[in-house]
Amino acid sequence: MIIARELRKTNIAEYILYMWQVEDLLRACSFDPEKIEQQLVKRYNADEVAGKEIADWYRNLSVMMEKEHVQEKGHLQVIVNLINDLNEFHLKMLAVQIDPEYVMLHQRNQEAITEVMQKTSNDVDNEVGACLNALYGFMMLKLKSSEISTQTQQTIEKLAHQIGHLSARYIQFENDDFEF
Incomplete structure (x- = not known):
């Protein structure tokens, strides 16, 4: 808490x-x-x-x-709504292109994001959700001390950088320190 x-x-x-x-x-x-x-x-x-x-x-x-019947799998609706809000913010960032660095990060990661979405097609219906799913899966693999390929680590680092940038902008937006 x-x-x-x-x-x-x-x-x-x-x-x-x-x-x-x-x-x-x-x-x-x-x-x-x-x-x-x-x-x-x-x-x-x-x-x-x-x-x-x-x-x-x-x-x-x-x-x-x-x-909410998510005792076995799934996520609380309040968190799902937050992911959807963050994805809407992501889409607006791309559409308005006020932050060229974010647009560049997304372009650089587009192939990886598409691949992650294909692998989790039933679980995720937006890009931000797919990235968060990948980051969480990576975190769980690390906790289990599973072997992780160099390519996967590099992909996760790129996705984490993009999501970190998006997250920072989102908080700035919530605090009225960033606007479109």
Whole structure:
């Protein structure tokens, strides 16, 4: 909760990836309040008040995931909506071309983005979602200490750079520090 709150203000892409990880952690705990308390809440070493707030946050997310039928797979609608908003922002950045660096990054990555979208055709319906999916998949492979090809690492670095740039602009836009 503490991390999510800060990421939402500073890096929208990292916030989305973090929330996906939280969803997976809740699934790994089988949405069991005791497991969530032991494996997630206690690692914060928070005082009683903060600990209760953190536990409530996880509990509320668990309830939302149940109500939205995403206990086994999928993502909370609030996160899906955020990805769609970020994709709309991405499309506007490309259409308006106010940020030549972003347009160049996208052109450089277009082939990789298309490839990622083809590989995840049923799961993702927009470019930003595809990039985030690739970044999350890479993060999971690294956590499992899986072997990752040099080409995959290079592709992920390029996608991460583009998504990082987009995310920074999005936060600037939300804070009225960037406009079209």
